[in-house]
Amino acid sequence: MYKIKTLNNISASGLSRLPSERYEIVDELEQADAVLVRSADMHPIELPKSVIAVGRAGAGTNNIPVAKLSKQGVVVFNAPGANANAVKELVLASMLISARNLHDALSFVSGLTADHMEETIEAQKKRFVGNELSGRTLGVVGLGAIGVRVANAARALGMRVIGFDPHMTVEGAWALSSDVIKASGLNELFASSDFISFHVPLLEGTRGLFNTAALSVVKSGVTLMNFSRDGIIDPEALKQGLNDGRIGRYVSDFPKADLIKHPRVIALPHLGASTHEAEENCAVMVADQVRDYLENGNIANSVNFPSTRMARGARSRICVANLNKPNMIGQLTHVLGVHGINIAQMHNASKGENAYNLVDVDDEVGIELLTELRGIDGVLSVRLV
Incomplete structure (x- = not known):
């Protein structure tokens, strides 16, 4: 079950997009896989390693330490256009x-x-x-x-x-x-x-x-x-x-x-997005994006990683966030080859200093392979979905 921590009141319309049989809204940040936030200042907050995504129910992300989270491989989403x-x-x-x-x-x-x-x-x-x-x-x-x-x-x-x-x-x-x-x-x-x-x-x-x-x-x-x-x-x-x-x-x-x-x-007292409709639109949009990332590894409307979407087409999916530098794909595929893993399909994209890979494979993926991928210089995060 995925665990979500909310730092502000998030519209019920947004939270309803996270089915209760797969998602739990938790009280403690240490338990969370993802954070949903509106205006709360996240700069002084140290996120636990369990958090892999932050969803901002709005457009601006000045209240989020994006550069710091990028180095940890945490994907930061926003909701452009929803308000x-x-x-x-x-x-x-x-x-x-x-x-x-x-x-x-x-x-x-x-x-x-x-x-x-x-x-x-x-x-x-x-x-x-x-x-x-x-x-x-x-x-x-x-x-x-x-x-x-x-x-x-x-x-x-x-x-x-x-x-x-x-x-x-x-x-x-x-x-x-x-x-x-x-x-x-x-x-x-x-x-x-x-x-x-x-x-x-x-x-x-x-x-x-x-x-x-x-x-x-x-x-x-x-x-x-x-x-x-x-x-x-x-x-x-x-x-x-x-x-x-x-x-x-x-x-x-x-x-x-x-x-x-x-x-x-x-x-005016910061009323730009203060309508019931805008709050609902932002919450729904960012909840859908965070859910698709947690469940499928897809990225849409991230401020720090590239938009990357690929239909599921194999037994296992590996998601790799890394620095955008030469030979990263070569190193990733080399490790998979050494372990005898066949790539069914792969999507790579970059955005500024960061890159992201979706790799669907035909075989079962073990912890040893994931550990070896995480050890590649320049890799920020690796997970299996």
Whole structure:
């Protein structure tokens, strides 16, 4: 029986994908084969050797020590796109709130008293005159699962959309509306947009992606929307732009103590994926992926190992995670040959520094063979499924 440890409340819809006759949700981490997590910080946690998979019920994995787990051969899964619709709808809401000055208008009305309320509203409502979205330009930085949906939805509202993503996938290109303009660089997007929405992971190359240099080229009064990750927008550039009016509004899902009272800032309490539907979608997606890995060794949507899938076609299956370096396959097949093991089928794939192998064999596999495979320099993990 496989044992699963949950570090957060995982949707029952997800846990129901793990049949009770084969899976048990355990209280102690030391008992676990896999961990399911949402937002809990796993960096200070030492995982026992029994854990071979971590499933993040969401897209980002900043709360997981991915590099450390990779060295241990632990596969880290996420759920890209499962919360895409939820984030898309929040971006659209943010544009409407900003364009129509709804945040200020709501605050105004909530402060009224019954005395002369109608007269006060009629006298003051012109303070909150806004703009329509149709005809305005939205810049989308990052055209992954969320960015594509945001771009397409904005086009449906009559907006002009310009996008930038140098690493766009073929699947993303197929899904993106043909009316979306492809920017040649970020400066072109920054200079053309009335609204800018960020949908990129927080990496060394994206930290401070919007900085003082970007601030010098943006349209005056631009609305920035950050539902991606804190750190994408440089804090000093943000403060400077807010104070001098070059940034007309900043809508963020990551509140900062020094900005939440700023009149141009609308801060939300990390609501991007906070819908019942998104939580269920993420939990179901990651539970299915972890189950397929535990039972069949298949990998889909891993952030540290390559997608690898192969139909079962022999008596035994050996799963090998290793460093991506020369002669690894040769060494693996040599050991199998020495033990007289015939390979029925094999699939190898690599991703960055790591590689993964599925090897189906016609013979029974003993502990001695597995031990010898684990002893190969560069092998991170070996298991029999």
